[in-house]
Amino acid sequence: MTRRFAWPARLWALSTSRFGIIVIAIVGLVAVISVFWLPFDPKSVDIANRWAPPGWPHVLGTDGSGRDIASLLMAGARTTVWVALGAGVIATLIGLALAALGALTVRWVRESIAVFVDILIAFPVLLIAMMISAVWGGSLWVVIVSVGIGFGVNVARVTRPELRRVLHSDFVLAGRASGLSPWQNLWRHLLPNVAPVFIVQLSWAMAVAVLAEAGLSYLGFGAPPTEPSWGLLLAELQSFISVHPLTVVWPGLAITLTVLGLNLLGDGLRDVTDPTLSRRGAAARTHVPEVVA
Known part of the structure; x- marks a missing residue:
């Protein structure tokens, strides 16, 4: 197996990451399918079928307005994927920009960036989202931007x-000696070598984005009532948990499994990109205990 495909194979070999890949693939597939097809219109109200139990044709039952819960969850997956990807893009742009300015510029700029990052980290993501929503109103863009800013700093x-x-590595110094500018060195040598660390942080940022969207929608700062959202659905159904407890399980389970x-x-x-963890795991596998007579 070539080196290029070695780490995806190791990633799939881990049972935990394999579970994560399968869950994310299912959520993404459901989100794509929901664009073209849904069992029922998630905005359609059917009073005659209020609080229908799971069965056919409502596989997961209906809510207090007669809306199909399965259709609401499928439509909500679209919102979840959109928020996760949008927050990931913003976190990427902000994170790489601040990291590059904090690593490649003159000393006073580097120190200023470090202080600026430390200040922003003191503000939790949810607090940033509430501050932004107080000015611009609650929407999905508030969640995307706030999570993107909050985790971009991280x-x-x-x-x-x-x-x-990596900046002080031999190959970077060789590139600088061959005439590469700092920004050319950044794209050719620095970013590829810090990509594993960045990818790990990005996956966690997307998990925070999903949880933040659900939490903010639950509190009324996220998706508007016209947008399908797992957090909004959970907020609507939790008032009836003592009467219809099963209906609350589905949105809560979707949020939990995705995060x-x-x-x-x-x-x-x-685990697969950190060389120290890889060496430690290999040493543990190849270690043969001594037999004491």
């Missing part, structure tokens, strides 16, 4: 020391 904090470490899958995928990526 990405910068972790990636910046790695960039500084768990992204976190386990991030852990697996860390």
Whole structure:
């Protein structure tokens, strides 16, 4: 097996990361299918079928308005994927920009960026989202931007020391001696070598984005009532948990499995891309205990 495909094979070999890959693939597939087909219109109200139990044709039952819960979950998967990808893109742009400025610029700029990052890290993601929503109103864009900013700072904090470490490597010095500019060195040598650390942070950022969207929608700061959302559905159904407890299980289970899958995928990526963990695992597998007579 070539070296290029070695780490995906190791990632799939781990049971935890394999579970994460399968869960994320299912959520992504459901989100794509929901664009073209849904069992029922998630906005359609059918009073005659209020609180229908799981069965046919409502596989997961209906809510207090007669809406099909399975259709609401499928439509909500679209929102979840959109928020996770959008927050991931913003976190990537902000994280890489701050990390590059904090690693490749002059000393006073580097120190200013480090202080700026430390200040922003003091603000939790949910607090940033509530502050932004207080000005612009609750929407999915509030969740995407706030999570992207909040976790982009975390990405910068972790990636910046790695960039500084790789910056003093022999191949980077050789590239500089051959006439490469700092930004050419960044694209050709630095970013590929810090990509494993960055990918792990990005997977965790997407997990936080899913959880933040559900939490903010539950509190009324996220998706508007017209948008399908797992958090919004959970907020609507939790008032009836004592009467219809099964209906609350489905959105809660969807949120839990998606966040768990992204976190386990991030852990697996860390295990297969961190050379120290890889060497430690290989040493443990090849160690043969001595037999004491």
